Amino acid sequence: MLVDDHPLLRKGLSQLISLEDDLEVICEASSGEEAIATLTHCKPDLILLDLEMKGINGLETLSEIRKLNIQSKVIMLTVSDNETDVLQALKFGADGYLLKDAEPEEIISQLYKALGGELVLSPALNQIIARSIQGTMSTPTIFEKLTKREVEVLKLITQGASNKVIGRTFSITEATVKVHVKNLLKKLNLRSRVEAAVWAVENKITL
Amino acid sequence: MLVDDHPLLRKGLSQLISLEDDLEVICEASSGEEAIATLTHCKPDLILLDLEMKGINGLETLSEIRKLNIQSKVIMLTVSDNETDVLQALKFGADGYLLKDAEPEEIISQLYKALGGELVLSPALNQIIARSIQGTMSTPTIFEKLTKREVEVLKLITQGASNKVIGRTFSITEATVKVHVKNLLKKLNLRSRVEAAVWAVENKITL
DNA sequence: AGTAAACTACCCCTAAAGTAGTAGTTATTA
DNA sequence: TAATAACTACTACTTTAGGGGTAGTTTACT
Numbered sequence: 104m105l106v107d108d109h110p111l112l113r114k115g116l117s118q119l120i121s122l123e124d125d126l127e128v129i130c131e132a133s134s135g136e137e138a139i140a141t142l143t144h145c146k147p148d149l150i151l152l153d154l155e156m157k158g159i160n161g162l163e164t165l166s167e168i169r170k171l172n173i174q175s176k177v178i179m180l181t182v183s184d185n186e187t188d189v190l191q192a193l194k195f196g197a198d199g200y201l202l203k204d205a206e207p208e209e210i211i212s213q214l215y216k217a218l219g220g221e222l223v224l225s226p227a228l229n230q231i232i233a234r235s236i237q238g239t240m241s242t243p244t245i246f247e248k249l250t251k252r253e254v255e256v257l258k259l260i261t262q263g264a265s266n267k268v269i270g271r272t273f274s275i276t277e278a279t280v281k282v283h284v285k286n287l288l289k290k291l292n293l294r295s296r297v298e299a300a301v302w303a304v305e306n307k308i309t310l
Numbered sequence: 311m312l313v314d315d316h317p318l319l320r321k322g323l324s325q326l327i328s329l330e331d332d333l334e335v336i337c338e339a340s341s342g343e344e345a346i347a348t349l350t351h352c353k354p355d356l357i358l359l360d361l362e363m364k365g366i367n368g369l370e371t372l373s374e375i376r377k378l379n380i381q382s383k384v385i386m387l388t389v390s391d392n393e394t395d396v397l398q399a400l401k402f403g404a405d406g407y408l409l410k411d412a413e414p415e416e417i418i419s420q421l422y423k424a425l426g427g428e429l430v431l432s433p434a435l436n437q438i439i440a441r442s443i444q445g446t447m448s449t450p451t452i453f454e455k456l457t458k459r460e461v462e463v464l465k466l467i468t469q470g471a472s473n474k475v476i477g478r479t480f481s482i483t484e485a486t487v488k489v490h491v492k493n494l495l496k497k498l499n500l501r502s503r504v505e506a507a508v509w510a511v512e513n514k515i516t517l
Numbered sequence: 518a519g520t521a522a523a524c525t526a527c528c529c530c531t532a533a534a535g536t537a538g539t540a541g542t543t544a545t546t547a
Numbered sequence: 548t549a550a551t552a553a554c555t556a557c558t559a560c561t562t563t564a565g566g567g568g569t570a571g572t573t574t575a576c577t
Binding site: 518519520521522523524525526527528529530531532533534535536537538539540541542543544545546547 | 548549550551552553554555556557558559560561562563564565566567568569570571572573574575576577
């Protein structure tokens, strides 16, 4: 099964797969919602799931799929080698994480491996995984540790708001905002609101 | 001609195009550099050019192509509907700007239009174009107005560096760094280094 | 020779950010 | 009931940022 909001990419993949005698695309979806709906009547051995999609994203889709107790293998297919994404995907029970810029032949061979029960990862990700195993991660899925308020504050920081403005927005004092900023910086192991803003943007904290 | 660093997408496109009797893919490239090299011996009527690529990006590639006085039509094909990118592309002489998430049929029909001399744009971009014509743009290609030093400073800001650190990095005083920051904020019409950092990240100023 | 832009550096000043510690309230959970 | 986490608020302090102006140097282009 192919899940990707780019018809072009689906076309490319399905053509590639159709060249293989023992592989077949039995269903497709262009969004996470559609994928979950389709999975009620389509039971693929393997799902190739895009990470970047409108609506619910790939990670959320994966999480839903696992909640529904669907046994298909799931391989994330994406352009991003973002550390947080990779680790989240594996945590949510992905059977693989491949980068879209890989060679087509490599992708196909990885599909077979995954079907055989192997955990497949793009070579480019080895370093990330290694670091996470060593516990040397810079971003050990810290984001979820932020409280609701801290996330709200972070979002406004990303928009360039000062502590004073943030305070007015939430009807709290600037002093309290400073507390939130201090705490979120500590949790994210960052040193300034600038770093926090960049981190938030790069990790696509939705505004 | 197809230029995209994702083999999968090239495959999808070329399959799509091969279904058309009067269209044919005569060459491909997986990077800007490769594209420019290939264009010395391959003269396509139309080039489909990805924006996001490693090495020199799509815009730079387009600029090079125009400098070489190559007469092929060029359509930018990308996932981003970023205002700056769109306007830059048109300024550099693109004959079209299409989003990758468009329907395949639509993309094909746009190719014909472009070959006919039309300027083709994804419908999703209409609003952006309209605003730019009205001069209401938030980002009127301001970036190129930054001096070399200002760009360097901006890059370090994005990495969370303080003015003091930036000064040490370039062996200039903190006071001078402040001058650069002040000037670049004015040029970009931003109010703080946080906004500058976010702007830089969102517009992919390469670090 | 003259002009303009870029880079440098300084002054003065205000505002904003960040650090540290204390502490009260509420809600949840063990 | 006791403990914990989250949110709030404060004081006090230091550092960083940002705005304004002036001005010297170099480089490049008239």
